[in-house]
Amino acid sequence: MNDILAEILAHKRREVESAKNTRPLSQLRATPTHAAPCRDFTAAFARSGPEPGLIAEVKQKSPSAGVLRQPYDPVGIVRQYADGGAAALSVLTDTTYFGGALEHIQQVKSAVKLPVLRKDFLVDPYQVDESKSAGADAILLIADALPTEQWSPMLETALSLGMSVLVEAHSSSALDTIIEVLPTPRANVLIGINNRDLARQVTDLAHFETLSRRVPPGFPRIAESGIHTRADAQRMHAAGATGLLIGESLLKSNDPATQIRTLLGRS
Helix, strand or coil: CCHHHHHHHHHHHHHHHHHHHHCCHHHHHCCHHHHCCCCCCCHHHCCCCCCCEEEEEECCEECCCEECCCCCCHHHHHHHHHHHCCCEEEEECCCCCCCCCCHHHHHHHHHCCCCEEEECCCCCCHHHHHHHHHCCCEEEEECCCCCHHHHHHHHHHHHHCCCEEEEEECCHHHHHHHHHHCCCCCCCEEEEEECEECCCCEECCHHHHHHHCCCCCCCCEEEECCCCCHHHHHHHHHCCCCEEEECHHHHCCCCHHHHHHHHCCCC
C-alpha cells in the first residue's frame, strides 16, 4: 500500500467516526431513499456485446492528476455523459482528495436516469447504509485497501439492500482474494481490474489483459484506468471487458458526449 492510499484510508476512518456521531445508523435506515429500490447497475455489463458498456466518472480532482474540471458542475457533466450514451455513472464522494460530496449522488440521479455507483474509500459497514441512504445504486469495494474480513461483510450488506457491488483489484494478490471469496458468479457482483499499480503509481493496460484471464467465467469484468482512446477501449473489450470505467479523458474533454461516442465507436 502506498503512502497516499494509507493517508486517505486513515483520514476516511476519522471521517466515518465523525459521521456516525452526526447521523447515527438508525437515522440513515429511516430515510425514504434507504428503502427505495435501486436502479439496475449490473444489467448493462452482465454480458459481452458488440461494445462494452461505459461507466462514466465525475470527480473534480485526484491526488495523481490534480484538478480535472474547473468549474465543477456534476449535474451538467452527467447530462453530457447521458447524451453520449454512458450506461452508468461513477460519482466520487470523497471531498478532501477528490472534490466530491455525498450530496452529488442525489443531484445527478435527479438529472438523469442512469444508475449510480458511489465511488469512495469504504472502510466501515456504516458507509454501506450511508451509500444506500444517499441514493447510490452500487458501491465500490477496493480489495487492495482492506483485509477480506472487512470488505466481504460489506459486500453481503450491500447485496441484502438490493445494491450492486463492484469489487476492485489493483494487484494479482487482491484478485486471488476476490476469487477465493467469489469462486462463482453472484447476482449484482462485478469484478473490476484497475490498470493503475498502487505501489508504483504507473498505469498499464496490459495489467487488465493479464489478470482478466483469471476471472471466473460469468462475472461482468470492468476495465478501469488508463483508457483514453478508441483503440484503448477496443483493446480492453478484446481482453474480455464487458464494461469500462473512464473518468479523466472525459473530464478533460470540452465535449464529453462526443468523446464517449468516439470511445465506443458511435461517432
